Amino acid sequence: MSTSPVIIRASSFGSLFDCPARWIAINLEGRQVPQNGKAALGTALHTGTAVFDGERAKGQVPSVSAATDAAVEAVRRPSDETDWDGEQVNAEKIAASLTEKYCREESDNHFFVAVEVNVEALHLTDLNITLTGTADRVAFDEMGYGVCDIKSGKQIVGTDGTVRTAGHAAQLGVYELVAEAATGLEIRSPAKIIGLQTNLTPEKQRIGVGEITGAREVLLGDADNTGLLTTAASLVHGAIPPWGNPKSMMCHVRYCPNFQTCFWRK
Numbered sequence: 718m719s720t721s722p723v724i725i726r727a728s729s730f731g732s733l734f735d736c737p738a739r740w741i742a743i744n745l746e747g748r749q750v751p752q753n754g755k756a757a758l759g760t761a762l763h764t765g766t767a768v769f770d771g772e773r774a775k776g777q778v779p780s781v782s783a784a785t786d787a788a789v790e791a792v793r794r795p796s797d798e799t800d801w802d803g804e805q806v807n808a809e810k811i812a813a814s815l816t817e818k819y820c821r822e823e824s825d826n827h828f829f830v831a832v833e834v835n836v837e838a839l840h841l842t843d844l845n846i847t848l849t850g851t852a853d854r855v856a857f858d859e860m861g862y863g864v865c866d867i868k869s870g871k872q873i874v875g876t877d878g879t880v881r882t883a884g885h886a887a888q889l890g891v892y893e894l895v896a897e898a899a900t901g902l903e904i905r906s907p908a909k910i911i912g913l914q915t916n917l918t919p920e921k922q923r924i925g926v927g928e929i930t931g932a933r934e935v936l937l938g939d940a941d942n943t944g945l946l947t948t949a950a951s952l953v954h955g956a957i958p959p960w961g962n963p964k965s966m967m968c969h970v971r972y973c974p975n976f977q978t979c980f981w982r983k
């Protein structure tokens with residue numbers, strides 16, 4: 718059993734419970750697979766929209782072209798090794814058009830006070846884990862301060878405009894802890910997911926917003942339920958033996974470094 722604090726990146730928190738064996742291979746054993754084109758496109762959309770919202774949060778006049786240029790550049794030169802599987806040209810088109818749509822139609826609906834707030838290390842000494850990561854946005858609304866997370870994908874926004882929020886509470890709860898530690902602001906407003914639907918045809922791209930109230934409760938638990946932070950600590954320190962989840966959407970040779978030798982995948 719590990720006795721040193723274990724670092725958990727906020728963005729990886731959900732994947733720890735999706736397949737603990739895969740999470741351990743990547744995050745504790747340092748085994749990697751190239752990121753896929755979908756993840757690289759997501760990073761590009763984060764990059765472009767952050768340029769625009771960063772200027773807004775600083776009180777500057779934001780530039781749509783600077784935002785789209787940054788998104789396109791992120792597709793052309795991703796910082797991590799990427800397996801595009803022939804999709805890089807399309808990803809560039811989507812990054813440009815969807816970033817522009819976000820800047821023109823969505824950004825102004827939010828009053829952002831901080832963009833890409835980062836915490837180097839949030840030590841949870843009683844659990845012997847350290848949270849680290851970046852919250853996409855902190856916004857202010859009638860309920861107070863809250864986090865906004867930008868998520869992209871083909872299915873993230875339905876044709877009726879509804880954003881798929883199910884399964885994201887734990888990760889957004891971690892972002893709330895990160896944002897509070899980084900900004901000193903009290904996070905009270907429901908967490909929001911700003912969904913960017915990545916259709917290749919710009920006219921069919923959809924942007925929507927979904928809310929999660931009480932995101933932190935699943936992390937902290939209550940009188941009847943053990944919070945996921947406690948379970949996460951037990952997993953990463955070996956108090957609970959890890960298991961594999963062959964039903965995971967990430968159980969694929971392109972996404973999991975364990976795939977060829979995995980005990981759990983029969």
Ligand code: SF4
Pocket residue numbers: 736738739961962963964965967968969973974975976977979980981982
């Ligand atoms: S191969 Fe599948 S079950 Fe095994 S660690 Fe990877 S994702 Fe989990």
